[in-house]
Amino acid sequence: MRIVVKIGTSTLAHAAGRLNIRRTEELVKVLSDLKNAGNQLILVSSGAIGMGVGRLNLPGRPADMPTKQAAAAVGQCELMYAYDRLFGQYNHTVAQLLLTGEDVRFPHRRQNFVNAMERLLELNALPIVNENDAVATDEVGESTTIGENDTLAAIVAECVGADLLILLSDIDGLYTADPRKDEHAALIPEVGEITPEMWARAGDPGSALGTGGMHTKLKAAEIAMACGCDMIIANGRRPELLYDIAAGRPAGTRFVGRRGQA
Ligand code: GLU
Numbered sequence: 298m299r300i301v302v303k304i305g306t307s308t309l310a311h312a313a314g315r316l317n318i319r320r321t322e323e324l325v326k327v328l329s330d331l332k333n334a335g336n337q338l339i340l341v342s343s344g345a346i347g348m349g350v351g352r353l354n355l356p357g358r359p360a361d362m363p364t365k366q367a368a369a370a371v372g373q374c375e376l377m378y379a380y381d382r383l384f385g386q387y388n389h390t391v392a393q394l395l396l397t398g399e400d401v402r403f404p405h406r407r408q409n410f411v412n413a414m415e416r417l418l419e420l421n422a423l424p425i426v427n428e429n430d431a432v433a434t435d436e437v438g439e440s441t442t443i444g445e446n447d448t449l450a451a452i453v454a455e456c457v458g459a460d461l462l463i464l465l466s467d468i469d470g471l472y473t474a475d476p477r478k479d480e481h482a483a484l485i486p487e488v489g490e491i492t493p494e495m496w497a498r499a500g501d502p503g504s505a506l507g508t509g510g511m512h513t514k515l516k517a518a519e520i521a522m523a524c525g526c527d528m529i530i531a532n533g534r535r536p537e538l539l540y541d542i543a544a545g546r547p548a549g550t551r552f553v554g555r556r557g558q559a
Contacts, residue, residue: 303450308533314351329387369430465533470550
Protein backbone atom coordinates (compact mmCIF):
# COMPACT_ATOMS: atom_id res chain seq x y z
CA MET A 298 0.00 0.00 0.00
CA ARG A 299 1.01 3.58 -0.59
CA ILE A 300 0.33 5.33 2.72
CA VAL A 301 0.64 9.03 3.62
CA VAL A 302 1.01 9.56 7.37
CA LYS A 303 0.54 13.02 8.82
CA ILE A 304 2.17 13.59 12.18
CA GLY A 305 1.03 16.59 14.21
CA THR A 306 3.14 18.73 16.50
CA SER A 307 1.23 17.45 19.55
CA THR A 308 2.40 13.92 18.72
CA LEU A 309 6.07 14.82 18.21
CA ALA A 310 6.79 17.47 20.78
CA HIS A 311 6.14 18.15 24.44
CA ALA A 312 3.99 21.17 25.29
CA ALA A 313 7.03 23.48 25.50
CA GLY A 314 8.22 22.42 22.06
CA ARG A 315 11.05 20.00 22.84
CA LEU A 316 11.08 16.66 21.03
CA ASN A 317 9.06 13.91 22.73
CA ILE A 318 11.84 11.37 22.38
CA ARG A 319 9.98 8.28 23.57
CA ARG A 320 6.91 8.90 21.39
CA THR A 321 8.95 9.79 18.32
CA GLU A 322 11.19 6.76 18.75
CA GLU A 323 8.18 4.44 19.00
CA LEU A 324 6.58 6.02 16.00
CA VAL A 325 9.72 5.76 13.87
CA LYS A 326 10.09 2.10 14.86
CA VAL A 327 6.54 1.21 13.74
CA LEU A 328 6.82 3.28 10.55
CA SER A 329 10.14 1.60 9.72
CA ASP A 330 8.55 -1.81 10.25
CA LEU A 331 5.62 -0.95 7.97
CA LYS A 332 8.10 0.11 5.33
CA ASN A 333 10.06 -3.12 5.81
CA ALA A 334 6.80 -5.00 5.30
CA GLY A 335 6.69 -3.59 1.77
CA ASN A 336 4.47 -0.51 2.12
CA GLN A 337 5.43 2.75 0.47
CA LEU A 338 5.39 5.46 3.11
CA ILE A 339 5.30 9.22 2.85
CA LEU A 340 5.32 11.39 5.96
CA VAL A 341 3.84 14.84 6.25
CA SER A 342 5.33 16.14 9.45
CA SER A 343 4.52 19.25 11.41
CA GLY A 344 6.69 20.34 14.28
CA ALA A 345 9.06 22.83 12.65
CA ILE A 346 7.64 25.88 14.37
CA GLY A 347 6.98 24.04 17.62
CA MET A 348 10.50 22.65 17.80
CA GLY A 349 12.00 25.99 16.79
CA VAL A 350 10.13 27.52 19.74
CA GLY A 351 11.75 24.95 22.03
CA ARG A 352 15.21 25.31 20.52
CA LEU A 353 15.17 29.12 20.65
CA ASN A 354 13.63 29.13 24.14
CA LEU A 355 10.75 31.33 23.00
CA PRO A 356 7.86 31.74 25.46
CA GLY A 357 5.25 30.23 23.09
CA ARG A 358 4.13 30.00 19.46
CA PRO A 359 5.24 33.34 17.92
CA ALA A 360 2.53 35.81 16.98
CA ASP A 361 4.64 37.84 14.52
CA MET A 362 5.54 36.50 11.10
CA PRO A 363 9.37 36.97 11.10
CA THR A 364 9.74 35.14 14.43
CA LYS A 365 7.51 32.36 13.13
CA GLN A 366 9.67 32.12 10.01
CA ALA A 367 12.82 32.06 12.13
CA ALA A 368 11.38 29.38 14.45
CA ALA A 369 10.42 27.27 11.43
CA ALA A 370 13.91 27.60 9.90
CA VAL A 371 15.55 26.44 13.12
CA GLY A 372 12.95 23.80 13.98
CA GLN A 373 12.87 22.21 10.51
CA CYS A 374 16.58 21.36 10.88
CA GLU A 375 15.99 19.92 14.31
CA LEU A 376 13.06 17.89 13.01
CA MET A 377 14.92 16.40 10.05
CA TYR A 378 18.00 15.76 12.16
CA ALA A 379 15.82 13.73 14.55
CA TYR A 380 14.12 11.81 11.72
CA ASP A 381 17.39 11.18 9.90
CA ARG A 382 19.02 9.82 13.04
CA LEU A 383 16.05 7.68 14.13
CA PHE A 384 15.14 6.24 10.71
CA GLY A 385 18.86 5.72 10.08
CA GLN A 386 18.90 3.18 12.92
CA TYR A 387 16.57 1.03 10.81
CA ASN A 388 18.51 1.70 7.60
CA HIS A 389 15.89 3.96 6.07
CA THR A 390 16.93 7.02 4.09
CA VAL A 391 14.86 10.15 4.59
CA ALA A 392 14.30 12.96 2.10
CA GLN A 393 13.04 16.45 2.88
CA LEU A 394 10.49 18.22 0.68
CA LEU A 395 9.33 21.71 1.69
CA LEU A 396 6.37 23.11 -0.23
CA THR A 397 4.48 26.35 -0.56
CA GLY A 398 0.89 26.70 -1.79
CA GLU A 399 2.15 27.66 -5.25
CA ASP A 400 4.05 24.40 -5.61
CA VAL A 401 0.79 22.46 -5.56
CA ARG A 402 -1.54 25.04 -7.15
CA PHE A 403 0.22 25.43 -10.49
CA PRO A 404 -0.03 22.25 -12.60
CA HIS A 405 3.57 22.23 -13.88
CA ARG A 406 5.00 22.81 -10.40
CA ARG A 407 2.67 20.16 -9.00
CA GLN A 408 3.95 17.76 -11.66
CA ASN A 409 7.54 18.56 -10.65
CA PHE A 410 6.69 17.66 -7.09
CA VAL A 411 5.02 14.40 -8.20
CA ASN A 412 8.07 13.51 -10.34
CA ALA A 413 10.40 13.97 -7.38
CA MET A 414 8.13 11.93 -5.10
CA GLU A 415 7.81 9.04 -7.56
CA ARG A 416 11.56 8.90 -8.06
CA LEU A 417 12.21 8.99 -4.32
CA LEU A 418 9.77 6.12 -3.78
CA GLU A 419 11.40 4.14 -6.60
CA LEU A 420 14.72 4.69 -4.87
CA ASN A 421 13.16 3.39 -1.65
CA ALA A 422 13.69 6.67 0.21
CA LEU A 423 11.20 7.99 2.76
CA PRO A 424 9.90 11.41 1.70
CA ILE A 425 9.10 13.75 4.60
CA VAL A 426 7.03 16.74 3.56
CA ASN A 427 6.27 19.99 5.37
CA GLU A 428 5.15 23.44 4.37
CA ASN A 429 8.09 25.77 3.81
CA ASP A 430 7.13 27.97 6.73
CA ALA A 431 10.37 29.98 6.59
CA VAL A 432 9.29 31.56 3.29
CA ALA A 433 5.58 30.78 2.81
CA THR A 434 3.74 33.71 4.34
CA ASP A 435 0.50 35.44 3.53
CA GLU A 436 1.87 38.85 4.43
CA VAL A 437 2.29 40.11 0.87
CA GLY A 438 -1.40 40.33 0.11
CA GLU A 439 -1.72 37.11 -1.81
CA SER A 440 -2.26 33.64 -0.49
CA THR A 441 0.95 31.68 -0.96
CA THR A 442 0.39 29.22 1.85
CA ILE A 443 -1.49 26.00 2.36
CA GLY A 444 -1.77 27.01 5.99
CA GLU A 445 -1.86 23.73 7.87
CA ASN A 446 -0.68 20.20 7.44
CA ASP A 447 -3.99 18.30 7.50
CA THR A 448 -4.82 19.90 4.15
CA LEU A 449 -1.21 19.57 2.95
CA ALA A 450 -1.28 15.83 3.75
CA ALA A 451 -4.53 15.39 1.80
CA ILE A 452 -3.07 17.27 -1.17
CA VAL A 453 0.05 15.08 -1.04
CA ALA A 454 -2.15 11.95 -0.90
CA GLU A 455 -4.07 13.23 -3.92
CA CYS A 456 -0.88 14.08 -5.84
CA VAL A 457 0.70 10.65 -5.37
CA GLY A 458 -2.53 8.63 -5.66
CA ALA A 459 -2.18 7.20 -2.15
CA ASP A 460 -4.29 4.22 -1.03
CA LEU A 461 -4.56 5.55 2.48
CA LEU A 462 -4.08 8.80 4.39
CA ILE A 463 -3.58 8.58 8.15
CA LEU A 464 -3.79 11.71 10.30
CA LEU A 465 -2.09 11.09 13.64
CA SER A 466 -3.34 13.54 16.20
CA ASP A 467 -3.92 13.98 19.93
CA ILE A 468 -7.48 12.69 19.64
CA ASP A 469 -8.81 9.17 19.00
CA GLY A 470 -10.97 10.13 16.04
CA LEU A 471 -14.24 11.86 15.23
CA TYR A 472 -16.82 11.85 18.02
CA THR A 473 -20.58 12.36 18.16
CA ALA A 474 -19.90 15.27 20.57
CA ASP A 475 -16.86 16.95 22.17
CA PRO A 476 -15.43 14.15 24.40
CA ARG A 477 -13.79 16.73 26.68
CA LYS A 478 -17.17 18.19 27.52
CA ASP A 479 -19.71 15.41 27.03
CA GLU A 480 -19.31 12.04 28.76
CA HIS A 481 -21.78 10.47 26.31
CA ALA A 482 -19.63 11.39 23.32
CA ALA A 483 -18.98 8.27 21.22
CA LEU A 484 -16.27 7.59 18.67
CA ILE A 485 -17.60 7.26 15.11
CA PRO A 486 -15.74 4.28 13.57
CA GLU A 487 -16.64 4.93 9.94
CA VAL A 488 -17.83 7.90 7.92
CA GLY A 489 -19.18 7.48 4.40
CA GLU A 490 -20.43 11.03 4.05
CA ILE A 491 -19.47 14.19 5.94
CA THR A 492 -22.76 15.60 7.21
CA PRO A 493 -23.60 19.26 7.99
CA GLU A 494 -23.84 18.21 11.68
CA MET A 495 -20.23 17.01 11.58
CA TRP A 496 -19.10 20.34 10.14
CA ALA A 497 -21.12 22.20 12.75
CA ARG A 498 -19.56 20.21 15.60
CA ALA A 499 -16.03 20.67 14.29
CA GLY A 500 -15.02 23.79 16.16
CA ASP A 501 -11.39 24.74 15.79
CA PRO A 502 -9.61 24.48 19.13
CA GLY A 503 -6.16 23.45 17.84
CA SER A 504 -3.33 23.10 20.37
CA ALA A 505 -0.75 25.49 21.77
CA LEU A 506 1.93 24.72 19.17
CA GLY A 507 0.11 23.17 16.20
CA THR A 508 -2.61 24.68 14.06
CA GLY A 509 -5.01 21.85 13.20
CA GLY A 510 -8.41 21.07 14.69
CA MET A 511 -11.31 18.88 13.63
CA HIS A 512 -12.37 21.38 10.98
CA THR A 513 -9.11 21.02 9.05
CA LYS A 514 -9.37 17.22 9.41
CA LEU A 515 -12.80 17.21 7.81
CA LYS A 516 -11.43 19.43 5.03
CA ALA A 517 -8.65 16.90 4.51
CA ALA A 518 -11.18 14.04 4.50
CA GLU A 519 -13.16 15.83 1.82
CA ILE A 520 -10.11 16.07 -0.45
CA ALA A 521 -9.07 12.46 0.21
CA MET A 522 -12.55 10.95 -0.21
CA ALA A 523 -13.09 12.83 -3.47
CA CYS A 524 -10.00 11.19 -4.99
CA GLY A 525 -10.97 7.71 -3.78
CA CYS A 526 -8.49 7.60 -0.90
CA ASP A 527 -9.56 6.39 2.56
CA MET A 528 -8.54 8.65 5.43
CA ILE A 529 -8.14 7.65 9.06
CA ILE A 530 -7.88 9.88 12.11
CA ALA A 531 -6.06 8.03 14.90
CA ASN A 532 -4.30 8.88 18.13
CA GLY A 533 -0.57 9.49 17.62
CA ARG A 534 0.04 8.63 21.28
CA ARG A 535 -0.50 5.00 20.30
CA PRO A 536 1.85 4.35 17.35
CA GLU A 537 1.08 0.60 17.46
CA LEU A 538 -2.38 1.47 16.07
CA LEU A 539 -0.61 1.83 12.73
CA TYR A 540 -0.21 -1.97 12.61
CA ASP A 541 -3.98 -2.40 12.99
CA ILE A 542 -4.64 0.24 10.36
CA ALA A 543 -2.24 -1.30 7.85
CA ALA A 544 -3.89 -4.69 8.43
CA GLY A 545 -7.34 -3.20 7.78
CA ARG A 546 -8.50 -3.62 11.39
CA PRO A 547 -10.70 -0.91 12.88
CA ALA A 548 -8.85 1.96 14.58
CA GLY A 549 -9.85 5.58 15.06
CA THR A 550 -12.28 6.95 12.49
CA ARG A 551 -12.14 5.83 8.87
CA PHE A 552 -13.50 8.14 6.16
CA VAL A 553 -14.28 5.93 3.22
CA GLY A 554 -13.06 7.19 -0.16
CA ARG A 555 -15.56 7.38 -2.98
CA ARG A 556 -14.37 4.52 -5.18
CA GLY A 557 -14.86 4.88 -8.87
CA GLN A 558 -14.82 8.66 -8.66
CA ALA A 559 -11.07 8.97 -8.48
N1 GLU B 1 4.04 23.50 9.08
C1 GLU B 1 3.86 23.73 10.49
C2 GLU B 1 5.06 23.26 11.27
O1 GLU B 1 5.81 22.44 10.82
C3 GLU B 1 2.69 23.00 11.07
C4 GLU B 1 1.37 23.22 10.43
C5 GLU B 1 0.30 22.45 11.19
O2 GLU B 1 0.43 22.31 12.43
O3 GLU B 1 -0.65 22.01 10.58
O4 GLU B 1 5.29 23.68 12.38
